[in-house]
Amino acid sequence: MEAWIFFKRTVRMVFVGTKAYYLWCAFLLAIIGAAITFYTKQLDAGLIVTNMRDQVSWGLYIGNFTYLVGVAAAAVLLVIPAYIYHFDPIKEIVVLGELLAASAIIMALMFVLADLGRPDRFWHIIPFIGILSFPNSLLAWDVIVLNGYLVLNTIVPIYILIKTYFGKEPTKNFVIPLVLLSIPWAVGIHTVTAFLYNGLAARPFWNASILAPRFLASAFCSGPAMALIIFQVLRKTAGMKIKNEALFKVAELMAYAMFINLFLLGAELFKEYYTATIHLAPMQYLFQGLHGHHALVPWIWSAMAMNITAFLIFLIPGTRKNLITLNIGSLLIIVGVWIEKGLGLIVPGFIPDPLGEIYEYLPNINEIAISLGIWAFGLFIFTLFMRIAIPIQRGDFVHSKYGKADIKRQYERIKP
Amino acid sequence: MKMMSMGALAALSLGSSSCTQAQMEEFLQKRFREMTEAEKKEVIQRLEETYLRKYGKKFGISAQPAGYGVLWGYGLDLSRCIGCRRCVYACVKENNQSRINPQLQWIRVVRLKKGSLINLENAEHYYNPETVPEPGFMYMPVQCQHCENPPCVRVCPVKATWKEPDGIVVVDYNWCIGCRYCMAACPYKGRVFNWSEPNIPADELNTDVHYLGNRPRMKNVVEKCTFCVQRVRNGRYPACVEACPTGARKFGNLLDPSSEIRYLIENKRVFRLKEDLNTEPKFYYFFSA
Numbered sequence: 001m002e003a004w005i006f007f008k009r010t011v012r013m014v015f016v017g018t019k020a021y022y023l024w025c026a027f028l029l030a031i032i033g034a035a036i037t038f039y040t041k042q043l044d045a046g047l048i049v050t051n052m053r054d055q056v057s058w059g060l061y062i063g064n065f066t067y068l069v070g071v072a073a074a075a076v077l078l079v080i081p082a083y084i085y086h087f088d089p090i091k092e093i094v095v096l097g098e099l100l101a102a103s104a105i106i107m108a109l110m111f112v113l114a115d116l117g118r119p120d121r122f123w124h125i126i127p128f129i130g131i132l133s134f135p136n137s138l139l140a141w142d143v144i145v146l147n148g149y150l151v152l153n154t155i156v157p158i159y160i161l162i163k164t165y166f167g168k169e170p171t172k173n174f175v176i177p178l179v180l181l182s183i184p185w186a187v188g189i190h191t192v193t194a195f196l197y198n199g200l201a202a203r204p205f206w207n208a209s210i211l212a213p214r215f216l217a218s219a220f221c222s223g224p225a226m227a228l229i230i231f232q233v234l235r236k237t238a239g240m241k242i243k244n245e246a247l248f249k250v251a252e253l254m255a256y257a258m259f260i261n262l263f264l265l266g267a268e269l270f271k272e273y274y275t276a277t278i279h280l281a282p283m284q285y286l287f288q289g290l291h292g293h294h295a296l297v298p299w300i301w302s303a304m305a306m307n308i309t310a311f312l313i314f315l316i317p318g319t320r321k322n323l324i325t326l327n328i329g330s331l332l333i334i335v336g337v338w339i340e341k342g343l344g345l346i347v348p349g350f351i352p353d354p355l356g357e358i359y360e361y362l363p364n365i366n367e368i369a370i371s372l373g374i375w376a377f378g379l380f381i382f383t384l385f386m387r388i389a390i391p392i393q394r395g396d397f398v399h400s401k402y403g404k405a406d407i408k409r410q411y412e413r414i415k416p
Numbered sequence: 417m418k419m420m421s422m423g424a425l426a427a428l429s430l431g432s433s434s435c436t437q438a439q440m441e442e443f444l445q446k447r448f449r450e451m452t453e454a455e456k457k458e459v460i461q462r463l464e465e466t467y468l469r470k471y472g473k474k475f476g477i478s479a480q481p482a483g484y485g486v487l488w489g490y491g492l493d494l495s496r497c498i499g500c501r502r503c504v505y506a507c508v509k510e511n512n513q514s515r516i517n518p519q520l521q522w523i524r525v526v527r528l529k530k531g532s533l534i535n536l537e538n539a540e541h542y543y544n545p546e547t548v549p550e551p552g553f554m555y556m557p558v559q560c561q562h563c564e565n566p567p568c569v570r571v572c573p574v575k576a577t578w579k580e581p582d583g584i585v586v587v588d589y590n591w592c593i594g595c596r597y598c599m600a601a602c603p604y605k606g607r608v609f610n611w612s613e614p615n616i617p618a619d620e621l622n623t624d625v626h627y628l629g630n631r632p633r634m635k636n637v638v639e640k641c642t643f644c645v646q647r648v649r650n651g652r653y654p655a656c657v658e659a660c661p662t663g664a665r666k667f668g669n670l671l672d673p674s675s676e677i678r679y680l681i682e683n684k685r686v687f688r689l690k691e692d693l694n695t696e697p698k699f700y701y702f703f704s705a
Contacts, residue, residue: 117594
């Protein structure tokens with residue numbers, strides 16, 4: 001049975017690799033292990049081990065969740081430019097994009113789980129087994145669209161990979177409709193996630209209709225930034241086929257996305273500061289500090305500096321088409337958007353609280369450790385996905401009737 | 417089918433060896449509103465046994481439903497409130513809130529400079545003078561406003577919180593998953609969270625409790641003011657009303673034309689907090705003088 005052989009070889013494949021591969025996996029597993037001890041502590045003592053309190057009842061976990069939903073959405077939307085501009089290995093980009101999306105969604109769901117006070121009652125939220133308050137609760141919408149998106153983004157790449165392994169072309173009538181469906185769905189998951197905050201009249205900072213467009217614009221920056229770095233790493237380590245021209249084109253599109261992101265932020269800043277009603281307070285807390293509290297001020301200004309620098313790097317052709325500056329720009333965007341959309345979005349929603357109290361929140365070591373653990377887990381499964389996907393797509397890992405059964409530690413690189 | 421999948425889930429998430437029968441039953445327990453009368457009785461009996469083991473005290477847990485023709489409303493006379501916070505502590509005692517680390521309170525009294533009422537940004541939450549009232553200030557107690565259109569209920573992803581027929585917004589502590597979406601949605605800070613296992617000295621426990629009200633809670637669930645559901649459905653006033661030394665707190669049936677609360681609404685100049693949000697609170701502030 002070839003299916004059994006395929007399974008056995010897949011398992012063997014992930015255990016074989018270069019020294020760098022082993023080190024990378026060991027590094028991630030060590031972080032995951034440490035995070036588990038912190039999470040056990042949180043399970044045991046309760047969420048008191050975090051810095052969240054009644055005044056600021058969501059923090060680092062929900063910030064990461066929001067950011068990762070954006071990454072997941074944008075990873076799939078990469079398919080559009082790949083198709084329009086005829087990036088050569090379109091199938092590779094689809095598979096990589098969807099697997100990146102799937103990993104990001106898994107991380108996002110894990111962050112929700114980490115934030116959940118009663119994970120033991122998780123079954124209450126499962127449709128038909130528990131009670132899902134659909135359509136009233138936006139969180140119920142999010143549960144549905146995120147899980148649907150996860151399923152969509154695992155079925156398509158796994159199907160393409162298995163077909164390729166068996167030396168057959170994937171059936172277009174099956175793949176194309178699903179890929180086309182995943183594009184509006186990607187927009188959908190991020191819109192629903194924005195509406196989750198947007199729909200709360202109690203929190204004027206979030207209750208702005210610009211929130212969903214801003215979410216999408218910033219996702220179009222952070223998702224591709226992550227993909228640019230991953231493409232290059234995989235090109236070096238696993239011999240993934242991708243040309244520099246494709247990277248530069250993505251970078252150009254990111255410059256436009258960042259412009260829109262900054263423009264929308266500017267529009268919001270104008271409205272809040274010019275009208276200067278009492279709803280300005282959260283914005284003031286974020287950018288200037290409020291009544292002597294300014295924990296987030298250095299963070300948001302670093303984020304602003306990073307985003308603007310990256311925008312310029314990606315706008316100017318000279319720096320955009322240089323791999324070193326391109327990578328600096330990508331890293332700046334990854335961090336800049338993370339601050340803007342993580343702590344910078346969630347925390348000011350709670351400050352000042354509805355009765356005017358200011359409780360300053362910054363995550364503590366427990367929250368940071370658990371968050372790092374979830375990131376490490378996401379990267380770990382993504383690494384395993386890639387370990388299988390790339391050799392299959394290169395044609396190195398094929399049905400036993402086409403190729404030798406040996407599994408190489410590394411396949412030769414391809415010149416960029 | 418449903419029971420089978422739930423059983424499988426239970427086994428998966430708890431591990432069958434290390435959990436007692438009671439824990440298993442608690443894990444599989446349905447949402448309160450879905451229970452039949454017999455199931456409610458069973459759950460209450462099990463809870464009473466659990467409380468007896470845990471606190472060494474005999475609890476009486478009521479599941480008394482809302483009465484017909486009742487819609488509870490609250491009145492608060494801001495010209496009489498002196499900011500003494502007796503209501504806060506009477507509430508903590510009556511409703512079995514966690515006492516230390518953290519201390520949970522369902523009522524928050526804020527101190528406002530005279531001349532500013534709507535903008536709460538300058539409200540002082542932790543005022544602590546020798547004596548109250550202080551000249552130049554007024555005090556405004558805030559608790560769950562029992563909205564007719566409660567945003568917290570709308571956002572709950574598992575319907576663990578709802579509005580009872582008598583208008584009281586309650587929480588099923590055994591159904592809450594601890595996501596805290598309701599806390600983000602509440603414009604009145606009406607909800608507090610058990611960030612850790614609640615701490616109550618055994619001799620301070622109130623054993624006269626309601627399932628949807630003041631029964632002891634567990635860690636990582638949300639809780640809130642219930643207008644003392646255990647008292648008001650038995651013809652008593654909420655503890656805060658009884659504790660107020662100046663008589664600033666009023667309570668009654670909005671559907672009864674001869675009630676005190678109806679008199680106040682018709683004859684005083686009442687207002688409700690953040691009326692612009694359309695939450696329709698049943699908590700009326702007014703000035704008698």
